[in-house]
Amino acid sequence: MISIKKLQVFSSIARHGNLTAAAAELYLSKAAVSQALSELEQQLAAPLFDRVHPRLKLNAQGKLLQPLADEVLSRVMDIEQLFQQQQLQGQLGVGASQTIGNYLLPALLTSVAPGQVRVSIENTYSLCQQLLQFELDLALIEGDNPFAELAVTPWLQDEMILVAPPQHPLAKVAVLDYCMLEQQAWVLREMHSGSRSQFNQLLAPKLTKIGPITELTALEAIMAAVEAGLGLTFISSHAAASRLAQGRLVRLTLPDIFTRQLSLVWHKQKYHSALARAFIQRCQQYYR
Numbered sequence: 172m173i174s175i176k177k178l179q180v181f182s183s184i185a186r187h188g189n190l191t192a193a194a195a196e197l198y199l200s201k202a203a204v205s206q207a208l209s210e211l212e213q214q215l216a217a218p219l220f221d222r223v224h225p226r227l228k229l230n231a232q233g234k235l236l237q238p239l240a241d242e243v244l245s246r247v248m249d250i251e252q253l254f255q256q257q258q259l260q261g262q263l264g265v266g267a268s269q270t271i272g273n274y275l276l277p278a279l280l281t282s283v284a285p286g287q288v289r290v291s292i293e294n295t296y297s298l299c300q301q302l303l304q305f306e307l308d309l310a311l312i313e314g315d316n317p318f319a320e321l322a323v324t325p326w327l328q329d330e331m332i333l334v335a336p337p338q339h340p341l342a343k344v345a346v347l348d349y350c351m352l353e354q355q356a357w358v359l360r361e362m363h364s365g366s367r368s369q370f371n372q373l374l375a376p377k378l379t380k381i382g383p384i385t386e387l388t389a390l391e392a393i394m395a396a397v398e399a400g401l402g403l404t405f406i407s408s409h410a411a412a413s414r415l416a417q418g419r420l421v422r423l424t425l426p427d428i429f430t431r432q433l434s435l436v437w438h439k440q441k442y443h444s445a446l447a448r449a450f451i452q453r454c455q456q457y458y459r
Contacts, residue, residue, distance in 0.1 A: 173214060175247060178240045180207040181219065185237050186306060188226045229304075237305050242442035249445050259283075259446045266291045266298035266310030268365050269390050270329070270407040271433060276311065282453040287446065294388075296363035302438050308447050309437040311454065313365030313407070316436050326454060327433040330408040331369050333423040334415070336398050346424045353380040356402035358393050361386050365431075370405045373429045394420065 183193035184204070194201045212218055219233035229237060248261050265288050267276045272292035280288055291298065291307060295314030301307045302321055316323050333352075335342055341351060352374075360367040375381060385401055387393045390410050397404050398419055414420040435454060437443070443451065 173211065175244070177207050177211040177214075178243055180204050181211055181233075181236065182240050182244060184208060184220065184227055185229055185233065185240075188228065190227070238438070238440035238442075241305060245442045245444040245447075252445050259287075259449055261287070261444055261446045263288045263309075263444075263446050263450055264291070264307040265289070265450070266293065266301055266307045266312075268293070268295045268298060268311065268313045269360075270313050270366065270410050271311045273390060274407070274409045274412075275327075279450070279453055279457060282457075283446070283450060288450075294361065294364040295368070299436065302436060302441075305438060305441065308441065308443075309435060309451065311433065312436055313431065313433050314363075314368045316434070320439055321436050322439045323434050323436045325432055326435045329431050329433050331366075331373065331405055331429040331431055332408050332411060333374075333403060333405055333425055334394075334397060334411050334420045335403050335423055336400055337418060337421050338400075339403075339421075341403075341423055342421045344423070346426060349377045349426070350379075352403070353378050353382070355382045357382060357384045358396045358402040358404045359384055359386060360390070360393065361388050364388075366390075366406060369429070369431050373431075374405050 179197060180193060183196050184190065187193050187196070190201050190204050194204045197204065208219070215232070215236075217232045218230060219236060220227040221230045252259060263283065265276075267290065269292060272290065276290065291301060293301070295312040296317070298307065298310040298312055299316055299318055299321060302310055303318060311326065313329065333347075341347060344351065359370055382402075385396065387396060390406065393404050393406065394411065394414055396402070398414070403423070411420060411422070415422060435451065
């Protein structure tokens, strides 16, 4: 019979890609972790990792086992929670794209105990790739999910707005015509980010010409660059709210209102532990 310990070792190695990190996470020696993995592979009569020094990379058999091992371990924890009647235990891997991670996620984290959530703030595409590899339990994204293996559920509506420094000539225009934007400089996120996708899908098609683009990977850096006069940006109203209130940026009025869907996403084969279910419920209720 396969032991829980061996599944824990397998799951940890799959997440970290090496024995040393798995040993540290499980408070075991590296030799004990290596032995447990070897015994598991012998029991299953199949190697689970490709040895690509210095890393261990899941092979086809390992990828088949990963969601099953993850579910077994989560269900064991749920059983312990059910009968111990104590605070939800375990750790949750949560991903968030930048707008959500910087401006919405902190309030959601108050629903879990300190240290229970491991947060990854990346662009949408990177988060979806981590979900595919079961490196995260769930993610909050602002872009489109390109992978059929992931389940998506709508979360919040967000508004994308055009902002400029207060001294910009267009700040004096009541309602802009799109032709006024055709030779403007832009400060935008990188490709595969949710904000850049929204610019490409919503605003760019309305412009016959797009001026020079400065790409930055952090929203705060983008807004600082706009304040400094490097260009306009198309950004979430959540991200810009503080600077707009302080008068450091101004919103330019466009003929149309642009909204986008923020979403919760996870792997379709991912079992949700009690902690994950509680966090998802918090997300769905908090901003109603």
